[in-house]
Amino acid sequence: MPQFKYEARDRKGKIHQGVMEATSKQILTQKLKENGLRLLRAEHKTKSIWTKDIYIGNPVKPIDFIVFLRQFATLIRSGVSIVEGTNILSSQTESKVLKKTLAQIEVELREGSSLSAACSHHPHIFSPLFINMLLAGEASGTMDTTLERLADYYDKQYRTKKKLQSALTYPTVIGIITLLIVSFLLVYVIPTFEELFSQFDSELPLITKTIISISDWILTHLWLVFFIAITIFILLSLFFYKKTTRIYIDYVIIKMPLIGKLYQKALIARFSRTFASLLENSVPILDSLVLTERIVGNEIISSVLRQARASLETGDSLADPMKNHWIIPPLVVQMITIGEKTGSLDYMLHKVADFYEAEVETATEQFKALIEPVMILLLAVIVGTIVLAIVVPMFTIFNTIQ
Template identity: 40%
Template sequence: MATFSYIGRDQSGRKTSGQINAETRVNAITVLKEKGIATTEINEYKQNVFTKEITITTALKPRELVIFLRQFAALLEAGVSVVQSVQILQEQSEQKSLTRVLTTIQEQVQQGESLSNAMGTHVKFFPPMVIQLTRVGEVSGNLDEAMSRLADYFEKRYEMRQKVISALTYPALLGMVAIAVLNVMLYIVIPRFTSMYANTGKELPELTQAVIALSEFGNRYWWGTLLAIGIFFIGLLMCLKNDTSRFYIDYAILKVPILGRILQKTLIIEFSRTLSSLFTSSVPILQSMTITQNIINNTVYKRMIGEAFASVEEGNSMTVPMKRHRVFPPLVLHMISIGEQTGNLDVMLMKITTFYEAEVEHITERLQALLEPILILILSVVVGIIVLSVVLPMFDLYQNINL
């Protein structure tokens, strides 16, 4: 597909210019004519190394996706056609990658392609759930409701993640400040006192000797510390790329005290909300499980959902493999089992979501309240030990002078 620069006049007679993507020059003129623009000049736009715009098409950020879906739903509810809605969103978008994608989608829809199929050509930009529920909305004739439901889903998902992130942000910052302070004291402050104590010829207290030895080791072998950190992170990245090692790492993270519990409950929320939203939209159960498996970002849960998929495909309950992995509490398994037996699985999954959302919010509030004083106490103790190691020899020197 080529890019054409054009100059023309719109329906009101005003001069307009811009660029348009089309297969041929004739197609470009036809598309512009359909938009009410009479072209007076049109030429293929040749890009070189200096004029070519370098862009990277990536998926929409969670907040941007929510805004896009909300605006799309509002336009459809107002009676605006799909083509016009896409055009309006494309014109008001400030993100270049979104503008480019929407321009392509608009052209595809104008040529008779469905919106879901047009979105499906940009799988790296739109999540699978958006494409699937858009297709369901098109078939049922309730595309506006589908977009609104998607906006609700991604908004709640975004809010839950933000709560967890905000609860851990301050402790993380405090931890980084603590590490910075300790490095300054060990590798800048302590060496200055070391040279002063060396001139006294007195034997230093054991605590002072230990702190000085740690400081000298850090100053002498700083490159080894950096090398070890680098090797650790490179090894970690290599392990994360391997499916087997990634599984065990994810499983170990789930067993970390407090943080593992928060992650486990967050994954349960994501699993139950996604599956419930898909069931509510009349997406078949096996297809819903496949989409949920792609959305979950944890290999333990991915493998569990894959085994649950095989169990359902064979006509059994999805809770059978869930019990083996022990990543779901008994309460969740019982509620899913009841939902399967009564035919109200979507309702039960939404109840699980509501319950664990309250749980996560409560835990994060308690964690934030506990971590701050604990980190401050640890920092105070460590700094106190370093300061004490500096002060103790001064007391000895002062006593010797008085004697």
């Protein structure tokens, strides 16, 4: 909420100065009046990095947001006003951030602001897509339908995202376990056996010498290993968020074996569902393309959408730039072409999204079924190699002792 640095006078003429939170000067004046003060002057106080709210991602859980939208749609459909509906949901929601935000929005609504304008002051919760669909809903007088469509959209996006996360959870966990086991063996176990082996003059196998050399190098250059790991992480993070290099990272991810096709299908589903939802809610097609380009989360598809927008602006077909691009499947191009010709582009895109969301679900199950034995085999090979490097010379030592 905005903060005001104010100067006010009480009934005895004494000057008071301070800082108070308020959504506007009118609200600030009212608050001070209730405390027996008359506002003389006020100015916005800029929040420092230490006092302002910092959010990583969306601070409201998707489930809480979806429930809020469905409840809001039901209240509006039942004849409850937007202001009262906001008040009811502010008191009912379990999300602290959403509760605080809705309370601020209610104040702005009572001051005469529209819902879309009030929500636009909270971009950390309400995306540009959300605001534009609200604007269209306000203009057409179909706010309940708009909120229901938004709930459906966010629900399907959330389910697709969870399927991708579930597919990647198993290999990620196995990968971390493998790294921890290997690190433990190389840092703690191998040095112990190295001391044992050094007490005997027997020739060590090549595999044992190799593992011991790796262990010695890691122990000698432990800080260097940490420095390299942190440097790689920082460089990858910078490359990932830099637009000029992001397109190459997106290309590599899509071309990866197993996960690449699954990721591509999820992107097509996201692009189709977003574009369809905007068109269905009467957002202009060029604005819909701009919003979809920002939301889709992949620079390659975003570049295709920019070309499609340029094609529309010159009077050509939306589907033309997509026909010869490898990332857009022929099925999608055909459905968009039919939708353009028949005037049912939003319907066709919804059908494309339905198809690829089902494909993501099927591909996720296949990926999980395939990756489990592969990861177990990989873990067995890596750990087994280190264990074998210890066991083989042990037999030689036992034979020497006997």
